[in-house]
Amino acid sequence: MSCPHCDADVVAFAVPPALREYAPADAAAICTRCLRVVAADEAGATGDGPADPDLSAVDPAFPSAEAGVALALCCGKLESFALNRAAIEALIGHAEGAGADAFAFFDRLEAPEAAFDLDRRRAALRDAI
Numbered sequence: 001m002s003c004p005h006c007d008a009d010v011v012a013f014a015v016p017p018a019l020r021e022y023a024p025a026d027a028a029a030i031c032t033r034c035l036r037v038v039a040a041d042e043a044g045a046t047g048d049g050p051a052d053p054d055l056s057a058v059d060p061a062f063p064s065a066e067a068g069v070a071l072a073l074c075c076g077k078l079e080s081f082a083l084n085r086a087a088i089e090a091l092i093g094h095a096e097g098a099g100a101d102a103f104a105f106f107d108r109l110e111a112p113e114a115a116f117d118l119d120r121r122r123a124a125l126r127d128a129i
Contacts, residue, residue, distance in 0.1 A: 001029060001040075001043045001044045001045045002043060002044060003029075003031035003032075003033065003034060003036060003038070003043060004038060004042055004043060005031065005034055005036050005038075005115070006031060006033050006034045006036075006113075008031050008032050008033035008034065009031075009032045009033075009057070010029035010030060010031050010032065010038075010043045010045070011029060011030055011032065011053055011054065011055055011057050011058055011072075012027060012028070012029040012040040012043065012045035012047075012049035012050070012053065013027070013028060013029070013030070013040075013049045013050060013051075013053035013055070013069055013072065014026070014027055014048045014049045014050060014051045014053075014069075015027065015028050015069065015073070016051070016066055016069060018066075018094065019066075019069060019070055019073060019091070019094065022073050022077070022087045022090065022091055023037070023073055024037060024038055024039040024042075024076075025039035025040060025041070026048065027039070027040035027041070027045065027047070027048045027049040028040055028049070028072075028073070028076075029042075029043040029045055029049070030055070030058055030072040030075060030076065031043075031058075032057055032058050033111075033113045033114075034113060034114055034115040035058070035075040035076065035078070035111050035114045035115060035116075036076055036079065036115050037072060037073055037075065037076025037077075038076075052064060052065050053068070053069070055068045055069075055072055058072070059108075059109050059110060059111065060108075061105050061108035061109045061110070062105070063095070063098075063099070063100040063105065065098065066094075066098045067094075067095045067096075067098035067099055067100035068095075068100070070091045070092075070094040070095035070098065070100070071091070071092075071095045071100060071102065071105055073091050074087075074088055074091040074092060074095070074102075075109075075111075075114075077091065078114075078116045078121045079115045079116045081116075081121060081124050081128075085128065088125075088128075089128070089129055092125075092129060102125075103125070103126070106118075106121070106122050106125060107122065
């Protein structure tokens with residue numbers, strides 16, 4: 001499985017029903033390099049993906065279970081913060097409701113080749129939420 005944008009490996013996951021409105025499909029995949037999120041089949045994944053994926057392959061900062069899925073979907077929205085602000089806020093709220101500290105996650109996240117400027121997004125998140 002590889003990212004259709006940069007050819008890096010991806011991690012596929014099943015999207016819980018509560019998060020499907022923020023996902024490209026019922027099964028999605030996050031790139032281990034650029035952090036873009038695409039439909040799992042677009043990345044060459046088959047099936048629905050695991051409900052509790054090992055997102056540590058993307059970065060060890062990712063929490064497990066539904067909180068991790070919410071933050072993975074959030075990363076996929078950060079390329080266009082202005083257009084996706086409501087979704088980003090909802091996904092962060094969902095992750096925090098599932099037990100994650102979203103701001104600590106973004107502080108620990110290391111993604112030098114992300115499709116977005118991570119430092120600028122950290123600042124925007126602090127100011128917006």
